[in-house]
Amino acid sequence: MxxxxxxxxxxxxxxxxxxxxxxxxxxxxxxxxxxxxxxxxxxxxxxxxxxxxxxxxxxxxxxxxxxxxxxxxxxxxxxxxxxxxxxxxxxxxxxxxxxxxxxxxxxxxxxxxxxxxxxxxxxxxxxxxxxxxxxxxxxxxxxxxxxxxxxxxxxxxxxxxxxxxxxxxxxxxxxxxxxxxxxxxxxxxxxxxxxxxxxxxxxxxxxxxxxxxxxxxxxxxxxxxxxxxxxxxxxxxxxxxxxxxxxxxxxxxxxxxxxxxxxxxxxxxxxxxxxxxxxxxxxxxxxxxxxxxxxxxxxxxxxxxxxxxxxxxxxxxADGHGGSGTFGYRPGLDAVGSGELSDLEMARDLAFNAAEYAHGDWMFASALLENTGTDTVTVSQASILATPGACGASTQAPRAIVEATALEIGAGETFELQDSLEIDDSFTLGRWCAKVVLQDVAGNTVELGTPGTFDVVEDTGGGSSTVIVRDLGHWSADAADVGVDMGVGDAGQDPEPGCACSASGRSVELSWVGLLLWGAGSLLWRRRRL
Missing domain, CATH: 2.120.10.30 (TolB, C-terminal domain)
Structure with a gap:
């Protein structure tokens, strides 16, 4: 006992x-x-x-x-x-x-x-x-x-x-x-x-x-x-x-x-x-x-x-309860609904912002998922995966160009699977095939919709004046207006002056100058794996 x-x-x-x-x-x-x-x-x-x-x-x-x-x-x-x-x-x-x-x-x-x-x-x-x-x-x-x-x-x-x-x-x-x-x-x-x-x-x-x-x-x-x-x-x-x-x-x-x-x-x-x-x-x-x-x-x-x-x-x-802050809740590991992956359909097919890309270009990929069933469907991971070669012909391991985790899509609801990434040198020249793949908490997977294709081509030197990236926010110019607030939740250690930030969480077009400024803001934080 x-x-x-x-x-x-x-x-x-x-x-x-x-x-x-x-x-x-x-x-x-x-x-x-x-x-x-x-x-x-x-x-x-x-x-x-x-x-x-x-x-x-x-x-x-x-x-x-x-x-x-x-x-x-x-x-x-x-x-x-x-x-x-x-x-x-x-x-x-x-x-x-x-x-x-x-x-x-x-x-x-x-x-x-x-x-x-x-x-x-x-x-x-x-x-x-x-x-x-x-x-x-x-x-x-x-x-x-x-x-x-x-x-x-x-x-x-x-x-x-x-x-x-x-x-x-x-x-x-x-x-x-x-x-x-x-x-x-x-x-x-x-x-x-x-x-x-x-x-x-x-x-x-x-x-x-x-x-x-x-x-x-x-x-x-x-x-x-x-x-x-x-x-x-x-x-x-x-x-x-x-x-x-x-x-x-x-x-x-x-x-x-x-x-x-x-x-x-x-x-x-x-x-x-x-x-x-x-x-x-x-x-x-x-x-x-x-x-x-x-x-x-x-x-x-x-x-x-x-x-x-x-x-x-x-x-x-002492023995943990999920890590989420809610007792027993482990988002993405525990199914919260009884719906099946087969209840999900493509409300809008896989789409890209261009048909071809040179190295250094930015790709924006999106697909709209819809739950046509009567129960919430829990998706452990939703991905847009791409492999080099024609669809159905490639034998290479796919790479993820868009990933989303721990989704709960209610009956009749939709979810926009989208993100952007830079086409770097790891993308080989030629045709690529992309498809939407879903995985549930039991590890079962299903492919949705019709695969899409795009081409990676030699850079002809033309370039583009705009790129599509995901807005992660910026340091606000009115940061000095933020007052010092000691707070009642802290155990006696004084805070230091800080600043205010904002984010929209949407895809936007930035000029190259804007991209450089955005990148500089990203350098305020250092990520490392030890």
Whole structure:
């Protein structure tokens, strides 16, 4: 029973002030008196690196660690021995990455989209660890106020939620977005703690969100919300299911830092004493609460750790729960609908922006998929693959010219499969054949529509004055208008001045001068695989 309890109630604790390991605790429920048990430590980074500040931890399905900030390094994926397998860091400025969540997997151990928040720049962005690419970004700054992110998570049904504080405005909010292929696209609604200028078209006032600290997605589609002094369950429509205040319990003291649903169904919540970040204090603890009592808006503390050596910054389910920020949700690995790949058809055939390309030209390829069935179809990966030679004649392995992952296409809905790439020297001269290939979570594949062809030809020197690329945004010229915002979600470490950014996520035409400027912006970040 003790080992079962460990799997059901265990949490890993990220402390303030830097660490190489996370302490792990669980509950021993084998006796009538529930007790906390020390399970030891989980290695996060190598001891040789020394203690580093970590602001968020997600344990991935292959037991790897997805770490945020890592002393200003950006994000990192480390193995169970603490060795780095991937990192994504700023080349020119020090980020303050407060959260990272997987929004799409291509397979177990293969996250292809990671949603990252940088509070120094009021910026959220998505990276592709498999191809070392930055694929989406958006600024959440408001005039005179920096956005300090509490958390950003992936939600089922192709959604994402951003927890944000604009402290200079006295405002906190949860922004709920639609997601396509692991990338946020359009805001659905904002749940805001107060009225504010220029809100999104659908804004719901939820005062319980004030001074936001953390978010977690629940299996029922709702949000577990942690604020400075409160804990609540709130729907993505803004309805408060239940709420409690830390002052309602004689056993809880200080302020809330973070909370997690654990597999047993209990809620683990961390408390701390502000200002005492790296020293022991009796308010630095993790408590396990009865979920049934919370639903009745009462607090029952089932067990608590002894006082911790430092204020807890974040806790994570000890054995992981998907890496997305929503309990048990693994986007792209778990089918959410019962539709078949055969329900998908081509609403518009495969098309290219030109019939032939010389090396150095840019190709834009697209196809429109439509779900003609009655159930949502989950697609693990959708690709436009190309092989040299005539269609049906090539024996060479295909190469992907467009890829999208973790798609959920609802009944009657369409999805635009599109992207751009440069035709480099690896494309041999001659005819190429391209086709649309889909794969489900079980590994089954299907080809859709009629293959398309294009030719790679010798460069005649004519060239083109425009190219088609994907807009990943740019550094805004009005960055100086963004105010310094300390934020209530950060554990006592002051932010640095940042800037505002924007992105449209669409294909655009740029002049060669525009392309050079766009490329210079891309160099602000360095991607590397270790």
């Amino acid at each position: 003790a080992s079962t309890a460990a799997a059901e109630d265990g949490v890993a604790i990220i402390p303030n002030g830097g660490a190489t390991e996370a302490r792990v605790f669980d509950l021993d429920t084998s006796q009538a008196d529930i007790r906390v048990r020390d399970r030891g430590r989980r290695q996060l980074v190598s001891d040789a690196l020394g203690p580093v500040a970590i602001r968020d931890l997600k344990i991935l399905p292959d037991d790897a660690n997805l770490l945020s900030d890592v002393d200003g390094r950006g994000i990192a994926i480390t193995e169970t021995d603490g060795s780095f397998s991937y990192s994504f860091a700023s080349a020119t400025e020090r980020p303050r990455v407060t959260s990272a969540s997987v929004t799409a997997y291509a397979g177990l151990g293969a996250p292809t989209r990671v949603l990252v928040t940088d509070s120094n720049r009021s910026l959220a962005f998505v990276v592709d660890p498999q191809n070392d690419e930055w694929v989406w970004q958006q600024s959440f700054a408001m005039p005179g106020a920096r956005a300090t992110f509490a958390q950003a998570i992936a939600l089922p049904s192709q959604r994402a939620a951003f927890g944000i504080n604009w402290t200079a405005l006295g405002l906190s909010a949860v922004d709920v977005y639609t997601v396509q292929s692991g990338e946020p696209t359009t805001i659905i609604r904002r749940l805001a703690s107060a009225q504010h200028p220029d809100p999104p078209p659908e804004t719901v006032i939820v005062p319980e969100l004030a001074e936001l600290r953390d978010l977690m997605g629940l299996p029922n589609g709702n949000l577990l919300v942690t604020t400075r002094f409160g804990l609540s369950e709130i729907t993505t429509e803004g309805d408060v299911v239940w709420k409690v205040d830390i002052g309602e319990s004689a056993e809880l003291r200080g302020e809330f830092a973070t909370a997690r649903l654990v597999p047993s169904g209990r809620i683990a919540v961390a408390t701390f004493e502000p200002g005492v970040w790296t020293s022991p204090h009796e308010h630095h603890r993790v408590h396990w609460l009865s979920a049934s009592e919370l639903e009745s808006e009462r607090i029952e503390v089932l067990a608590s750790t002894d006082a911790l050596e430092a204020a807890p910054a974040r806790i994570e389910v």
